[in-house]
């Protein structure tokens with residue numbers, strides 16, 4: 087069990103009569119980049135605030151590095167977070183802003199500031215004042231702050247929100263680097279699933295305060311893979327035809343004489359013809375699969391503006 091870095095158990099948070107979070111139980115394992123996906127108002131920030139201790143649950147509990155209750159405070163020293171935009175002084179540069187927080191938080195060693203700046207690519211920001219920073223630079227400074235204590239777990243709430251596509255790619259690269267070089271476990275949220283693609287190793291989908299599904303990136307990829315789904319009267323014979331006549335092994339045989347073909351997507355007629363010529367009866371054939379956003383929208387029931 088000690089590969090579990092963070093878990094929540096029936097976590098619920100009410101504001102007045104409204105449940106911002108409803109019985110959320112999630113598990114983040116060591117070395118994962120866990121993408122928390124949910125539309126605006128789904129409860130992502132509420133969940134992260136409970137994890138970081140900025141808010142307390144109405145019900146349920148958080149377990150961090152095996153600690154719960156009173157021991158959580160100590161365990162949280164191993165966590166770095168960027169949940170709300172940190173208050174940086176507009177008149178100070180990157181280095182001075184971080185140094186201020188280092189002293190305030192009692193983090194030992196001046197070199198931690200340099201290390202964090204180097205990691206996020208701000209070591210050369212020089213004397214530039216925070217007020218002149220681009221949004222991307224501000225985000226990176228926020229990340230540097232979260233990294234100063236060399237956390238084992240990094241919690242990031244919508245860190246790419248507002249970044250241009252280039253900034254998003256850059257941010258992904260940075261996370262990849264942290265993951266590789268420091269084996270940092272990451273919990274990162276976004277309202278756009280595609281923004282987390284290529285970086286997240288697993289996902290949790292949050293909607294109206296509830297965790298609808300936890301899924302590995304690999305399974306998600308498989309589910310979103312575009313294919314021709316065929317129902318025939320003899321799947322074994324169809325497999326041989328795919329192999330010999332169509333020259334492909336890119337297919338999967340499913341129960342009930344159903345096959346998924348990942349090849350020949352643009353020429354379904356050639357597929358049906360090959361089957362017909364060998365006497366295989368094709369009951370149905372449809373194109374399946376969706377992009378990531380489509381998957382998410384299907385999951386939450388076709389909502390808009392996710």
Ligand code: ATP
Pocket residue numbers: 101105106124125126127128129130131132133244277
């Ligand atoms: P966003 O990306 O828009 O911030 P989110 O997924 O982070 O969305 P939350 O900010 O966690 O969602 O909000 C979840 C729900 O809880 C919303 O309906 C919100 O209005 C409500 N909520 C959050 N914080 C409070 C609060 N302090 N008081 C009252 N309601 C709140």
